[in-house]
Each structure stands twice: as C-alpha cells, then as structure tokens.
Amino acid sequence: MEKKGGLLEWLDKRLAVNALWRIMMSEYYLPKNINFLWSFGVLTMLVFAILVISGIFLLMYYKPDAKLAFDSVNKTIMMDVAFGWVFRHTHAVAASIMFLVLYIHMARGLYYGSYKAPREVVWITGFLLFVLMSATAFTGYLLPWGQMSYWAAQTITTLFEKIPFIGPDLVIWIRGNYIVADATLTRFFALHVVFLPLLLIFVTAVHLYAVRIVGSNNEDGIPMTKEEKKVKGIPFWPVFMAKEYFVMSVFLLFFFYLVFFNYNFAMDPINFQPADYLQTPMHIYPEWYFLAYYEVLRGFFFSQNLGLIAFVASMFIILFMPWLDRSPIVSGKHRPLYKIAFWIFIFDFIFLTILGKLPPTGLYAWLGLAGSIVFFLFFAALPIISKIEKSQVEKAGR
Amino acid sequence: MKELKILAVIVVLVLIGYWGIEPLAHSIMHKHIEEAIKKYNLPDFKFSDLDPIPSGLQGNPQAGKEAVKTFCISCHSVKKEGINAPMPPQAAAQSFGVVPPDLSNIGGILDEKYLFNFLKNPQKATENPKFAMPALGLSDQQAIDIVAYLKSIAKKNMSGKEVVEEGCVRCHSIKYQKIQALSPPDTMKKYLGKVPPDLSVIYKAKGEEYLHAFINKPQAILPGTGMPRVGLDKEAQEKAIAYLEEIADPHKEQRTKVGIIVLAYLLVMVGLTYAWKRKIWKNLH
Amino acid sequence: MADDKMSRRDFLLYAMGGWAAIGAAGVLYAMYKTWEPLPEVKAQATTKFDLSKVKPGQLKVVSWRGKPVFVLHKTPDMKKCEDRTVAGEYTVVLGICTHLGCIPNWEADKKIWHCPCHGGEYDACGRNIFGPPPRPLDIPPFKLEGKTIIIGEEGPEYKKLMEKA
Known part of the structure; x- marks a missing residue:
C-alpha cells in the first residue's frame, strides 16, 4: 500500500487514500488481550454484505403488489429463476443470523463494559443500528405476503393504536388503509430496499469511525496510550484481519450449512399460505429475534397499557447503559457482582425468547411476568452495583 | 483454551434457544395434532372405524356395471365406458356444490373397504355430514359389485400427478402447475364454507406428517373442516404426497448437490485461513 | 532463512x-x-402456425419471440423466387425492416411492403427493391411438418433455403 508511483500515488494526492488506509486499517491498533468475540463486529458487516447482495438479486424478480407478491416469491424466485432459491434462502437465513451475530456482538459489549466512557457514541450508534436493523427485518418480513407476514404486520401496526390521542389515526396513516393492504406492502417495500439500508450504511460509517477514534475495548477494560498501542497492540490490517478471515470462514461454513440443509427455522411454514385478511392463523408469533420483547409485551398480561410501556422500554432501555452503570471498573471480568447480574440477564433473555413462542396461558403467563420483571431488575440493579463497586474501589485506593 | 471455552458457551446458549423455539414450541403448539395422530394411529389405511366387508362377499364386475347404470349415471359420467355426464359441469356444480367425479379411474385410488362403506353411507365414510352424494340404499352385494366393477375399469399404476388430479383437483387448484379446480370457486364457497386452498406449495405449509394424517382423516386433525375423507389407499396417498413435495420443492436435488460443493469449498477455506492466521500471528511479540 | x-x-x-x-x-x-430468460419465456422460443389458414393473396402476422413474422400466401401474379419460397407458395419473413428495425406495411394493391420510417420497399418475396434497406427481409429459422410451420427451429427445408441464398 505504501508503494510509490502509479495509480495509488495519483489517488493519494487527490484523496489521501494512504492516510485513510492508515487510520482505518494499518495503524488502527487493537489490544492483544481480546478474544474472538471481537470478531463479531466484522461478522455483522459480512452478513450485511450478504443481505445486500442477495437482496439485489431478489429485487430483480420481486413484485411489490398485493396480488403478485406471493407468487413472485414462491413461484418465480423459488421455482423459475435459475438459483433463485439460493438467493432467497440466503437472504432469509442471513436476516435471522444477522440478529444472532448482533446479539453476540452486543452481549460482548455488555460483558466487557464497551459502552462506558469514552465509548458512549459507539454504543449509541450501535443501538441505532440495532433499531434500524429491526425495522429493516420487520418491513422485509411483510414482503413475501404470506399469512405470517401479513398478521405480524397487522398486529404490530395495531400496537400504535394505543398511543394516546393520535393512535387510531396514526395506524391508518401507517397502513395507508384501514387494514394492512397493498399500500402498506408497497411502502414497506420502499423502506426495506432503499431508505433503511441507506440509513444503515450511514450509521455504520459513523459507528466504525467512532470506534477508531476511541479505540477498541479489551478483556480487562484497561485503556492503552498511543505509544503502548504501537508497541503492544496489533494493527487491524493485516494482523487482526488474518484472524478475522479464519473466523469468517468458520462462520460461513456454519451459515451455508443452514442455507442449504437447515433453512426451515428462517422460513415459517405458515408463510407458505398466501395472506388472507379474513383468517388469522391459529398461532402467530414474531421471528425468534423479537420473541423476548414480544414476551415482555405479553408478560404484563393483566394490563395492556403496562405491557405496551414495558415493551417499548425493553427495546430502548439498553441505550441508557452508559448512564445506568456508573461503576469505575470497566470490564465485567473484574466485577463479580456485575458478572452474576449479567448472566441472569442473558438467561432471562433466552428464557423470554422461548416463552415468547408458547401460548400465553396458565403457567406460561406467570412465567412470562416473572421473566419480564427480571429483565427490568437487571437494569434497576446497575446503579446499586455501581455504588457498591465505587466504595470498594475507594477503599482499596486508600 | 480460552477461545474454545467461549465458543462452547455460545454454542450451548444458541442450542438452548434453538431447542426452545423449534422442537419445544412445536411440541406444545401442535400437541392436539400429535395426540390425534396417536389416538387414531394415523394414517390409518385399514380405516378401522368403518364396517368390515362381510366375509364371503364376492364382487361381480359384470353385475357391478349394471348397478352403476342403475344408480350412478344420473349424476356421474364414466367416460371410459362411453357414458357422458347427464348435465354440464357448471350446472352440476350449481346444484351439488361440486362437480360429481367421473368414475373411470376413481377405483384406482380408493381403498376397497372405504369405497364399499362410502357407497353404503357417503356421509359416514367421508365423516362429512354435508357431503353432496346421498345414501342410495344399496345392498351389500350391490355395493361390492360396484366396487369390483370400478376397480376393474380403473387405470392401474397411476402416477402421483394422476392421483392428485383424480382425488384432489375436483376442489383444489394447483396454480403453479396451471391446474384449475374443476368446480367453480363460488359454488364451493357456498358448499364448503370457503374456497379450498391452492395445493402449489401446500407441502411446505403443512409438512409430510400433517398431510398424511389430514388426508387420511380430516376431521381428526381439523374438526369441522369442509374437507371430506377421500379414502385414498396407502399407495395412492404416498404417491400423491410425493407429488405434492416434488411440485412444492422442485430444486431439492440441486440444493443438496450445490450445498455439498459449497460446504466442501468452505472447509478448504477454513484450512487455508487457519494456516494463514497461524503464520501471521506466530511472529507476534 | x-x-x-x-x-x-x-x-x-x-x-x-x-x-x-x-x-x-x-x-x-x-x-x-x-x-x-425464465422458463415461460423460453417456452415461447418456437411458434406453431398452420399455413393452410392463410388464403391465397392473404397476409397473416404471427408473433414469434415477440417479433412479427409475415406469412404471405402468394398468388401467380406476384414476384416469383424459388430461393425464398416456403412450402411452394408462401413467403415467410421476419417483419422487421433490415434498415433500422421498423415494421413495414403490406400494400395489397402494389403487392409490396413499404416501410413507414424511411420509405424502404420490399417485393412479395421480401427482397429489397427500393430505398435504404441493405438486404432482403430475413427468413426466420423454421421447420415444416406437413402444412404446419414451426418457427424458431431449423428444419431441412430451412437449411436448403439458406444454402441457395
């Protein structure tokens, strides 16, 4: 890259590509004490690229029209287009796996305290990316126009009805009809293929830029000075990426195993029935990555309004991590109390995810309530844990 | 090694989640179906709930032919024998809700015991009280004669597609195969309460186990459904479902082939990238 | 090292x-x-047409792969041309002007095709007789099965015509 002369030099004079390369890649130093969990950021980029590429090819045959959508997906793309089925399976599995990778990426940040100063902007942009990705997944899920697509959109848009004063009108405005209909499909399509991806790309750029300014966190949460980095750190390129290639290959092996041999989890059977606005399927549920929030919504089964508030809070509360957790110790590795809370939270999240798909009756309803309360207790406990740890640090300091 | 430990934790957590949202949720939500399958031992090709054919009863195709002429052809055609339908299909659908089937090949797909019971009491055999064909008051001998006759004229070794066209297409369309249901949708809606679903990708929507049980005994799986028990014998039903799978998932073979190539490719990639990583990281301080 | x-x-x-x-x-x-192209498009690669449906002196336009094919049943008073005649008495040509791709019109009184774009003219055999067209109208690949013509497939009759030309 540092070669003199030729195209690179010509470009460098005009675009400063060498400087850009150094800042973003070859002189972006990562600490050595990080494990492969730090690879998941790059994995989200990889999955995003897969989604964009497979999406472009689906776009060439998909028809955003309530009368044509189902057949354009299930007949034209799945049966007629050569390798169309590869692109659809890839897109569906990638959408699902994106959230697995995102959740692991976020959990790593939670565990090692990557949201703490000075990385708040990284955390906020990351949260924004999560919200945008959720919106992209939700709008995209309507496009095949199957029964599950339709009723997921119908129920989730109905949630807006509960907003005081403007709710009922807002729902009609969002749908462009009294029910989810052709207008809804077309506008969701526009959001899914143009607007949201553009926003995602923009926020991703800010996210990556921010992490290069403040530097990557590490297992011990101890910041390195610039000099230390050059001596002890590893450059993103080529050293960190060398490991990344290996992680990516293993990931792709797993990913394409799912695409070719175990794609059913991402393609709900109910969605192979065309949307019917007069008949709700016996069981409806969101895709797995929304189940935990969905369960919080249902968890407060005695009060719909409380459930709704809890639902919105459960999605957004994680944004406030940097301010809820004021402990001077960064990494969970050195915080026994936080560690316990973290693992309770993780298991609670999985617990809620599982409950979210089960019928909300009898014991399941009460378990859902308990799980939802534990979910919020984690965040409520953070200021207390911070306080205890602060006094411990002060004591040790003296 | 630390990295492997972390990987193990992730794998375990993912597997717990997967088990919860797939097998566990499935077993709870589809409990009634699994219970019905167990209760009636579905698919039950012995049709255990129906009366057995009285022992010693022998069917005579010749006598059956005469009985068909007496009892059946006021509604049904037998094109193979040169007997045409008494009224055009549209008019028949208007009065009965569905187009009465042509009897040429029907004997080739239906179980003998079922057909015998059906002729004696259609509503009971189909488990559908609204079933359009009335009981004809046949004697056991007449019924078994008709069975013998229909079996004797029917085409042997029908393909899966032929079975489906014979057994399902009177009510169901298969849009992606350009097959239109014989009965018009509006009369069926009046007769059955709703237009029967299209079968193009029904295999993906319902799965093999469900289809086997449902076709065999619809009321056990979906109480109150307008779908009558059709009474396909084992061979016909297996062929029909194999056909439904083939049309719903036409690229199955290609998928397996391409999948193996892709995985083999990536396996080599894993090896190469691992060697590269070791090479680069070996020289680190 | x-x-x-x-x-x-x-x-x-x-x-x-x-x-x-x-x-x-x-x-x-x-x-x-x-x-x-999708299978349904590929299925349109050939078009079957019954030549006997065209009465003497009549012109029919058949759509093949989305393009017009002129089928003219010639009468004795029209221009003769052994090397451009199909099944003894028909002219079968792609109805696309060889100049710039417009569709010529049949002028029954003059028994010629006249292209509205730049005034090119073709006789009843499809040969260019006036104006800018550089060559006669193209003959599409065809195969004869009795009086039925299958446009889009190369049969022996087509190959013979091509050799003569």
Whole structure:
C-alpha cells in the first residue's frame, strides 16, 4: 500500500487514500488481550454484505403488489429463476443470523463494559443500528405476503393504536388503509430496499469511525496510550484481519450449512399460505429475534397499557447503559457482582425468547411476568452495583 | 483454551434457544395434532372405524356395471365406458356444490373397504355430514359389485400427478402447475364454507406428517373442516404426497448437490485461513 | 532463512486469494444464471402456425419471440423466387425492416411492403427493391411438418433455403 508511483500515488494526492488506509486499517491498533468475540463486529458487516447482495438479486424478480407478491416469491424466485432459491434462502437465513451475530456482538459489549466512557457514541450508534436493523427485518418480513407476514404486520401496526390521542389515526396513516393492504406492502417495500439500508450504511460509517477514534475495548477494560498501542497492540490490517478471515470462514461454513440443509427455522411454514385478511392463523408469533420483547409485551398480561410501556422500554432501555452503570471498573471480568447480574440477564433473555413462542396461558403467563420483571431488575440493579463497586474501589485506593 | 471455552458457551446458549423455539414450541403448539395422530394411529389405511366387508362377499364386475347404470349415471359420467355426464359441469356444480367425479379411474385410488362403506353411507365414510352424494340404499352385494366393477375399469399404476388430479383437483387448484379446480370457486364457497386452498406449495405449509394424517382423516386433525375423507389407499396417498413435495420443492436435488460443493469449498477455506492466521500471528511479540 | 519465510507466506496468500477467487467465480456464475430468460419465456422460443389458414393473396402476422413474422400466401401474379419460397407458395419473413428495425406495411394493391420510417420497399418475396434497406427481409429459422410451420427451429427445408441464398 505504501508503494510509490502509479495509480495509488495519483489517488493519494487527490484523496489521501494512504492516510485513510492508515487510520482505518494499518495503524488502527487493537489490544492483544481480546478474544474472538471481537470478531463479531466484522461478522455483522459480512452478513450485511450478504443481505445486500442477495437482496439485489431478489429485487430483480420481486413484485411489490398485493396480488403478485406471493407468487413472485414462491413461484418465480423459488421455482423459475435459475438459483433463485439460493438467493432467497440466503437472504432469509442471513436476516435471522444477522440478529444472532448482533446479539453476540452486543452481549460482548455488555460483558466487557464497551459502552462506558469514552465509548458512549459507539454504543449509541450501535443501538441505532440495532433499531434500524429491526425495522429493516420487520418491513422485509411483510414482503413475501404470506399469512405470517401479513398478521405480524397487522398486529404490530395495531400496537400504535394505543398511543394516546393520535393512535387510531396514526395506524391508518401507517397502513395507508384501514387494514394492512397493498399500500402498506408497497411502502414497506420502499423502506426495506432503499431508505433503511441507506440509513444503515450511514450509521455504520459513523459507528466504525467512532470506534477508531476511541479505540477498541479489551478483556480487562484497561485503556492503552498511543505509544503502548504501537508497541503492544496489533494493527487491524493485516494482523487482526488474518484472524478475522479464519473466523469468517468458520462462520460461513456454519451459515451455508443452514442455507442449504437447515433453512426451515428462517422460513415459517405458515408463510407458505398466501395472506388472507379474513383468517388469522391459529398461532402467530414474531421471528425468534423479537420473541423476548414480544414476551415482555405479553408478560404484563393483566394490563395492556403496562405491557405496551414495558415493551417499548425493553427495546430502548439498553441505550441508557452508559448512564445506568456508573461503576469505575470497566470490564465485567473484574466485577463479580456485575458478572452474576449479567448472566441472569442473558438467561432471562433466552428464557423470554422461548416463552415468547408458547401460548400465553396458565403457567406460561406467570412465567412470562416473572421473566419480564427480571429483565427490568437487571437494569434497576446497575446503579446499586455501581455504588457498591465505587466504595470498594475507594477503599482499596486508600 | 480460552477461545474454545467461549465458543462452547455460545454454542450451548444458541442450542438452548434453538431447542426452545423449534422442537419445544412445536411440541406444545401442535400437541392436539400429535395426540390425534396417536389416538387414531394415523394414517390409518385399514380405516378401522368403518364396517368390515362381510366375509364371503364376492364382487361381480359384470353385475357391478349394471348397478352403476342403475344408480350412478344420473349424476356421474364414466367416460371410459362411453357414458357422458347427464348435465354440464357448471350446472352440476350449481346444484351439488361440486362437480360429481367421473368414475373411470376413481377405483384406482380408493381403498376397497372405504369405497364399499362410502357407497353404503357417503356421509359416514367421508365423516362429512354435508357431503353432496346421498345414501342410495344399496345392498351389500350391490355395493361390492360396484366396487369390483370400478376397480376393474380403473387405470392401474397411476402416477402421483394422476392421483392428485383424480382425488384432489375436483376442489383444489394447483396454480403453479396451471391446474384449475374443476368446480367453480363460488359454488364451493357456498358448499364448503370457503374456497379450498391452492395445493402449489401446500407441502411446505403443512409438512409430510400433517398431510398424511389430514388426508387420511380430516376431521381428526381439523374438526369441522369442509374437507371430506377421500379414502385414498396407502399407495395412492404416498404417491400423491410425493407429488405434492416434488411440485412444492422442485430444486431439492440441486440444493443438496450445490450445498455439498459449497460446504466442501468452505472447509478448504477454513484450512487455508487457519494456516494463514497461524503464520501471521506466530511472529507476534 | 528470511527469504524462506517470505515465500511460504506468499504461497499461502496466493492460495487463499486464488481459492477466494474460485468462490467469487461460483457466486458470479449463479448471478449470471439468474438473468437468463425464465422458463415461460423460453417456452415461447418456437411458434406453431398452420399455413393452410392463410388464403391465397392473404397476409397473416404471427408473433414469434415477440417479433412479427409475415406469412404471405402468394398468388401467380406476384414476384416469383424459388430461393425464398416456403412450402411452394408462401413467403415467410421476419417483419422487421433490415434498415433500422421498423415494421413495414403490406400494400395489397402494389403487392409490396413499404416501410413507414424511411420509405424502404420490399417485393412479395421480401427482397429489397427500393430505398435504404441493405438486404432482403430475413427468413426466420423454421421447420415444416406437413402444412404446419414451426418457427424458431431449423428444419431441412430451412437449411436448403439458406444454402441457395
């Protein structure tokens, strides 16, 4: 890259590509004490690229029209287009796996305290990316126009009805009809293929830029000075990426195993029935990555309004991590109390995810309530844990 | 090694989640179906709930032919024998809700015991009280004669597609195969309460186990459904479902082939990238 | 020693890059295939037409692959041309002017095709007789099965015509 002369030099004079390369890649130093969990950021980029590429090819045959959508997906793309089925399976599995990778990426940040100063902007942009990705997944899920697509959109848009004063009108405005209909499909399509991806790309750029300014966190949460980095750190390129290639290959092996041999989890059977606005399927549920929030919504089964508030809070509360957790110790590795809370939270999240798909009756309803309360207790406990740890640090300091 | 430990934790957590949202949720939500399958031992090709054919009863195709002429052809055609339908299909659908089937090949797909019971009491055999064909008051001998006759004229070794066209297409369309249901949708809606679903990708929507049980005994799986028990014998039903799978998932073979190539490719990639990583990281301080 | 290390590193790098290129080629191939015409389009590659439906002196336009094919049943008073006649008495030509791709009109009184775009003219055999067209109207590949013509398939009669021309 540092070669003199030729195209690179010509470009460098005009675009400063060498400087850009150094800042973003070859002189972006990562600490050595990080494990492969730090690879998941790059994995989200990889999955995003897969989604964009497979999406472009689906776009060439998909028809955003309530009368044509189902057949354009299930007949034209799945049966007629050569390798169309590869692109659809890839897109569906990638959408699902994106959230697995995102959740692991976020959990790593939670565990090692990557949201703490000075990385708040990284955390906020990351949260924004999560919200945008959720919106992209939700709008995209309507496009095949199957029964599950339709009723997921119908129920989730109905949630807006509960907003005081403007709710009922807002729902009609969002749908462009009294029910989810052709207008809804077309506008969701526009959001899914143009607007949201553009926003995602923009926020991703800010996210990556921010992490290069403040530097990557590490297992011990101890910041390195610039000099230390050059001596002890590893450059993103080529050293960190060398490991990344290996992680990516293993990931792709797993990913394409799912695409070719175990794609059913991402393609709900109910969605192979065309949307019917007069008949709700016996069981409806969101895709797995929304189940935990969905369960919080249902968890407060005695009060719909409380459930709704809890639902919105459960999605957004994680944004406030940097301010809820004021402990001077960064990494969970050195915080026994936080560690316990973290693992309770993780298991609670999985617990809620599982409950979210089960019928909300009898014991399941009460378990859902308990799980939802534990979910919020984690965040409520953070200021207390911070306080205890602060006094411990002060004591040790003296 | 630390990295492997972390990987193990992730794998375990993912597997717990997967088990919860797939097998566990499935077993709870589809409990009634699994219970019905167990209760009636579905698919039950012995049709255990129906009366057995009285022992010693022998069917005579010749006598059956005469009985068909007496009892059946006021509604049904037998094109193979040169007997045409008494009224055009549209008019028949208007009065009965569905187009009465042509009897040429029907004997080739239906179980003998079922057909015998059906002729004696259609509503009971189909488990559908609204079933359009009335009981004809046949004697056991007449019924078994008709069975013998229909079996004797029917085409042997029908393909899966032929079975489906014979057994399902009177009510169901298969849009992606350009097959239109014989009965018009509006009369069926009046007769059955709703237009029967299209079968193009029904295999993906319902799965093999469900289809086997449902076709065999619809009321056990979906109480109150307008779908009558059709009474396909084992061979016909297996062929029909194999056909439904083939049309719903036409690229199955290609998928397996391409999948193996892709995985083999990536396996080599894993090896190469691992060697590269070791090479680069070996020289680190 | 140092050189040795470098070469092994280079080899690995090339192997990795080469292998990745193979994968990229595979993906590109799948992408390439998705742009091929769909089966329903390919099914329209041939058009069957019954020549006996065209009465003497009459012109019929058949659609083949979305393009017009002129089928003219010739009468004795029209221009003769052994090497451009199908089944003894028909002119079968692609109705696209060889100049710039407009569709010529049949003028029954003059027994010629006249192109509205730049005034090119063709006789009843489809030969260019006036104006800018550089060559006669093209004869589409065809196959004869009795009086039925299958446009889009190369039969022996078509090959014979091509040899003569």
